[in-house]
Amino acid sequence: MGNFLNWTGGNITGGSGGGTLAGTIIVSSSTNTSSVSGNTLFNASTIALTTGSITSLAYGGTIAFTNLPTGVINFQADGTAFVVGYLSSPTLVNQGTISKTGGTINGTSVQWAVDFQNGGTVNCQVGTLFFTGGGTLENGTINLSGAGSVQLAAGTFTIPSAATFTAPSNNGAYLNLNGGTITVSGTLAGNLTWTGGALTGGSGGGTLAGTIFVSSGPNPQSVGGNTLANAGTLYWTGGTINSVQYSNVALTNLPTGVIDLRADGTAF
Amino acid sequence: MIGYSSTATLVNQGTIRKSAGTLNPTIVGWPVTNSGALLNNVVNTLNFSGGVTNTGTVTMVNGATIGGTITSNSSGLVQGPAG
Helix, strand or coil: CCCCEEECCEEEECCCCCEEECCCEEECCCCCCEEEECCCEEECCEEEECCCCEEECCCCEEEEEEECCCCEEEECCCEEEEECCCCEEEEEEECCEEEECCCCCCCEEECCEEEECCCCEEEECCCEEEECCCEEECCEECEEECCCEEEECCCEEEECCCCEEEECEECCEEEEEEEEEEEECCEEEEEEEEEEEEEEECCCCEEECCEEEECCCCCCEEEECCCEEECCEEEECCCCEEECCCCEEEEEECCCCEEEECCCEECC | CCCCCCEEEEEECCEEEECCCCCCCEECCCCEEECCEEEECCCCEEECCCCEEECCEEEECCCCEEECCEEECCCCEEECCCC
């Protein structure tokens, strides 16, 4: 490996006019915190987290760190890679590649909200990559690759109104909703496995237009809101779809919609 | 199932079908308002335990069972296999 910055502590922030990380940075464990602040920091090269994590600066308020189309954020171990600091609200805007190439036991978690922008890539080669801070599933799609599992595991992931997010396919493997919530204000297309967590319509309505595979998992499934409509196909093989507690729920299966019950048990 | 302190309705304008599972019933506990098609294609039970208000069609293959209270109005149809 050529020149690189070994980042074992301290804060990196973009200046008022913005700043770009254009070289390789290795983040490794330390007794100090490696933190990010500001809204104008961009990554155009490679940030490799070998054992450490990146934390949003405590009391940092709203923080946005953008991984540009040429940028790679590479997780080489299990653990929480992006940590939310006290009284901060960070977002990782991904236009480039988020990859996991090491760690096969406990998985790697991204605690920050992630703005999944069209054309970005999530490459999980081993183990499981958990997104636990919610975020935005933008209009378009993302590239999903690798033999590992990618889970939307906690937090609220929003599909904005007028947006169609096409959940990606990866050689028969799909993005997995296993916890948290997808709030659909626009349209959810593509393929999704649903083993836990909630699907809910936004206040202006939301449509499921793709194929959703429902099966049992460690968390229950639930549906919320009065505005969620299915125009695609929902294959149910396990788990139970509950209505969200303390809410009035109507799920509309549209004329093109199919709910295919492929097993015994309580589906709804 | 219906979550704690919530109400739930499954409004069906499309198709809800049981296509596999032969040992035990498949249960839909939410009340269903059906103007589309409810199908049981398996010789087993599809139980709408939350009841169905039907203005569409409810169809089962020979030997199949559909359970629950099906309330059809004049345009609703509940039918077995053709022939």
